[in-house]
Amino acid sequence: MPSGDAVGGPAERRGERRPAATRSVARVCVDVSLAHLDRPFDYHVPDRFDADAVPGCRVRVRFAGQLVNGFLLERGEHTEHVGKLAFLDRVLSPEPVLTPEIATLARSVADRYAGTMADVLRLAIPPRHARTEAKPPPEPAPVPPAPPADGWARYPRGRAYLAALAAGRPANAVWQASPGEDWPARLAEAAATVAATGRGAVLVVPDHRDLARVHASCVRAVGEAGVVALSADLGPGERYRRWLAVRRGAVRVVVGTRAAGFAPVADPGLFAIWDDGDDLHAEPRAPYPHAREVLAQRAHLTGAALLVGGFARTCEAQLLVETGWAHEVVATRDQVRASAPRVTAVGETDEQLARDQAARTARLPLIAFEAARAALAAEAPVLIQVPRRGYMPVLACARCREPARCRRCAGPLSLPSGPDDGAARPAACRWCGAAEAAFRCAACGARGLRAVAVGHRRTAEELGRAFPGVAVRTSGAGEVLASVPGGPALVVATPGAEPVAEGGYGAALLLDGWAMLGRADLRAAEEALRRWMTAGALVRSGADGGRIVVTADSGLVAVQAIVRWDPGWHAGRELAGRAELGFPPAVRMAAVDGSPEALAAVLDDLRLPPSGEVLGPVPVPGSTGGAPTVRERALVRVTRAEGRELAAALSAAVSVRTARKDPDPVRVRMDPFELL
């Protein structure tokens, strides 16, 4: 055997790979989530991959000695890199999965959230499924006819908004759906209006139940072939099949959960989000983008329209209105009053607590009991919204296990949740809010209390005994009902799991008021109102006998807001309050957490924008419980105008650590969803 290069030594093997004749330089986004490596790297395109190495395709490259995945961003003739380029190791497939629009969006979202483009792309692009990719794409769906805008005509600006969509204008709207609204149909009409012009639409909803409803409405509006439903739990093949159908331009209307906000529809004309206050819209993986922000960013970058809809209104949506970025689409006050149920609040000072024996059995305030009885008498179902199991621990006698009752109204005693600071908190009644400092069991006289988990099923049993002969149905964790028929029944549901009732509920009893409003959370009032309105919107109008009873003090702003059915008013007050306190969305804020040493180092390296202000660090609540390492958190805030600057400064500070290979991680979240 000849020696040296002749047997295929390194020199010769390298010689086998020649750069492509033209545009031989590939810019690659490598799948590495280290902050200091968050930029494109150049590689030579071997001539044998010349045809396959298209912009947007998946590649494999040698990066610092190991093979990593990446996306080919673009090809060019030259490189800025001084030093020699490595070759692409492999083109995984010529499918251009990363479109230029999504590449730009991912970069922008990463910059907005002080994260890496690689992390955003992991959220945006589903894993490849080779067999699915090999199949030919479906026939492109025909352009559907424009739908009628009648459903939107009941909102003063509704018709104008659809006209703007039809004309391809980048119209932004914050839509307050009226009580009883068939909102999936309205979203489908908006999407179909855009699809009729040959452009695409993306509708993002919180969960699967909403997804199924909106999908069904879209099928009616644009046909089975014109719409796909995207969600993370589809299974790899099916998920990739539907996603590819969108990317390949076969489908113009996409409806899905939060990751669908990145769906690569061709020529997008509308991005819509429903119920943007639902925490499911907040992505739990780095860099923790919120679907509303992704869509707003995307609408801005592409010149498409944005639609933020819900029965309630978030501070963030209110900000879009107040800054003039979006118009309100809201029914007139008269129309809202006509469609809203009659709302009664049962508060601490209320005199009518549980004098009736049946109401005591049901552990309900008397007004709530009577509202339910009246609705059942009118052959209508009754919705009972109860707190999630474990949300607020219910208490029982430590000796005989009899449920602990409030001495005033016989409601269940529970422990208000709050910061885990170890401070003893007195038990309080879940319905009337009265504190119980000296409990004594009514059954056995013992003084001790123990926590027990009471779920919605247990509540359902107790209600069933108070309304003999009435069917009781439950909807909550584990088994969520989409809808219930129109007859008399008690429907016990946890927030977000309320079934739609045929013909509307006759009454809704919203029993988590104290649990919700007692929380130390900044968003507690907004979230309580959102849950109440979303459930309350399923109730018949007051003119048709529809009633809502909410167990919370009528003096609270959130309670006044549901009584008046005016979420815009509430959001305006909340936003003003946030501005006063200096909290998002009035300012831009980052939560930075890590070990005390790591956090101190990052804060030390941080070059704050002019308005920058650091709050803390403070120990992270709950981090000391058993965990050997103490974590601290600092909040950093700047004016909204300097938000991007803050994100860039945080990325730079984190880059110093990742470049040093510091194993002690620091986490950055911009405008974290849960604060304090």
Next chain:
DNA sequence: GCAATGAGCGTC
């Protein structure tokens, strides 16, 4: 004075 060895670092 200079090759051989190894630790550290950037990552194309």
Next chain:
DNA sequence: ACGCTCATTGCT
């Protein structure tokens, strides 16, 4: 986790 640089070591 490779391959580069640069410092240290050991021998002439």
